[in-house]
Amino acid sequence: MTMKQTLIAPIALMAVVACATTTAARADCLSDAQVAELAGHYLAKTPAPNFPALSDADGACSRAKLNAQLAPRLGKVIGYKAGLTNPAVQKRFNTDKPVWGKLYEGMVLASGATVDAAFGARPLYEADMLVRVKSAAINHARTPLEVLQHIDQVIPFIELPDLAVQAPPQLNGAGVAAINVGARLGVAGSPIAVPATRGEQYALLDALERMTVTLTDGQGYRLGGGQGADILGQPLQAVVWLAEALQQENIALQPGDLVSLGSFSALLPPRAGLAVTATFDGLPGARPVRVNFK
Template sequence: MTTQQTLISLALAGASVAFATVAQAECLTDAQASELVANYLAKTPAADLENLSDADGACTRGKVNQLLAQRLGKVVGYKAGLTNPAVQKRFNTDKPVWGKLYEGMILPSGASVDTAFGARPLYEADMLVRVKSAAINHAKTPMEVLDAVDQVIPFIELPDLLVQAPPKLNGAGVSAINVGARLGVAGTPLPVPAYRGERFAMLQALADMNVSLTDASGARLGGGKGSDILEHPLNAVVWLAGALQQEGLTMQPGDLISLGSFSPLLPPKPGLSVTATYDGLPGAAPVRLSFK
C-alpha cells in the first residue's frame, strides 16, 4: 500500500469513527442510564431527554432495560406505545415505540393506587392481549394476531413519563424511558372464540368498539374508538412483531401485550375512581381503579 493509500484509508476510518460518535452522541452513558433508573426507582423526576434520534432512543432503552431487569425481574410482556395518532402528535412523532413489561406491573381490577405512583404519573384507557402461539411473531394482519392470542383483556394503563419536563420528550425520548412502563390495572380476560366465524365478529368489534373512561358519577373523562389505534388495535401487535424482530427479540406464549392508548393521557387525582368500558365488544367487563 502506498503512503497516499494509507492516508486515505486512515482518513476513511477516522471519518467512520467520527460518524459513529456523532450518531450515538445522545445515547445516555452507562452512568446516565444508571441515574435515570435510580430516579425511576425513587419515583423522582429525572433529567430531561431532548432531541434524541431513533437510534439514541433505542440505545438508551437497551441500557435502561438491562438495569431494570436487575431490579424488577422477569419480563412478562411488551407494550406498544404512541400507537394513536393523537398521542403521536403530542410527542412530535409519526410512528410507534415499544417497551418491556416486568413482574409486578399488572394489578387486578379494583386496585387502589397511590396518586404519586410515579414521578410523572398518568392514566389512559388501554387493552392487553395474551400470546397463545409464537406464530404471533410472523403476524401480518389483525386476524393473524387474533389467531395467535387466547385472551383480550380490558386494561387501564398507568404510565410514568419520568422526566422533569415531559413535553420536551419526542418519540425517541419516550422509547428511552421504556415507554413509561410503570403499572396498569387489568380486568376480566375475554377468551378469543374457538370458531373462525366468531373470531371475525370479535375482530370487527375490536375496530368498532367505543372505549370510555368515566368517574364515579358517570362523567366522561376521555376515550376513543378501537380503530384509533393504527386503524385496528391488533395492528399494534403486527407493528410490534416487526420492531422486536429488528432487535432479535420475539414474543413468547403467555406474554401480555399492551396495545396503546384509546384516550388522552390524564393526570390522576386523590379520591378519583376511574372505570373503563368497552361498548360494542360483547362480553367485555368494565375495569376499575381508584386513586388514593
C-alpha cells in the same frame, strides 16, 4: 489553482462544516452515567433530568441500557407494550411512528386495585387493552386476523404510565422509547376468550375496531375515551407492528406474554380520591375496569 479548484474548495469546506454541525446537534445514546441516573430516579419515583432529543437508534440503545439497569430490581419480563400507536398521542410527542417497551412482573394489577396517585414521578392514566400470546407463531403474523389466531385472551386494561422526566412535553418519540415507554403499572379486567371459529373471529375483529372506549369518574362524568380504530386503524395491528419491531432486536414474543396495545384516550393525570372506570361498549363480554387513586 484553477478556477474549478477555486470553486470546489469553499463548497467542500461548507460540506465539512455542515457535517460537523449536524453531528454536534445530533444526540447520542445516553451514557452509562445518564442511564444510571435515570434508573435511580425511576426507582425512587422522582423526576429525572430531561435529555436532548434522540434519534430512533439512540432511543433504542438507551432503552436497552435502561432495561439492563432495571431488570435486576424489577424481575421477570411478562410482556411488552406498544406505545404511541394512537396518532393523537404521536402528535403530542412529535413523531409519526410507535415505540415499544418491556413490562415486568408486578406491573399488572387486578381491576379494582387502589393505587397511590403519586405512583410514579410523572404519573398518568389511559384506557388501553392487553392481549395474551398463545403461540410463538404470532411473530410471523402480518394481519390482525393472523394475530387473533395466535392469542387466547383479549383483556380490557387501564394503563398507569409514568413519563419519568422533569418536562415530559420535551420528549420526542425516541425519548419515550428511551424511558421504556413509561411502563410502570396498570389494572386488568376480566379476560375475553378468543373464539375458535373463523366467523366468530371476524366478528371479534369488527367489534374491536368499532368499539367505543370511555373513561368515567365515580359520578359517571366522562373523563375521556375514543374508538377501537384509534389504534392504528385496528387495535391488533399494534401486535403486528410490535412483533416486527422486536424481531429487529432479536426478540420474539413467547406464549404467555402480555402485550399492551396503546391508548384509546388522552393521557390524564390522577389525583387522590379519584376513581376511574373504563368501559368498552360494543365489545361482547367486556366488563368495566376500575382503578382507585388514594
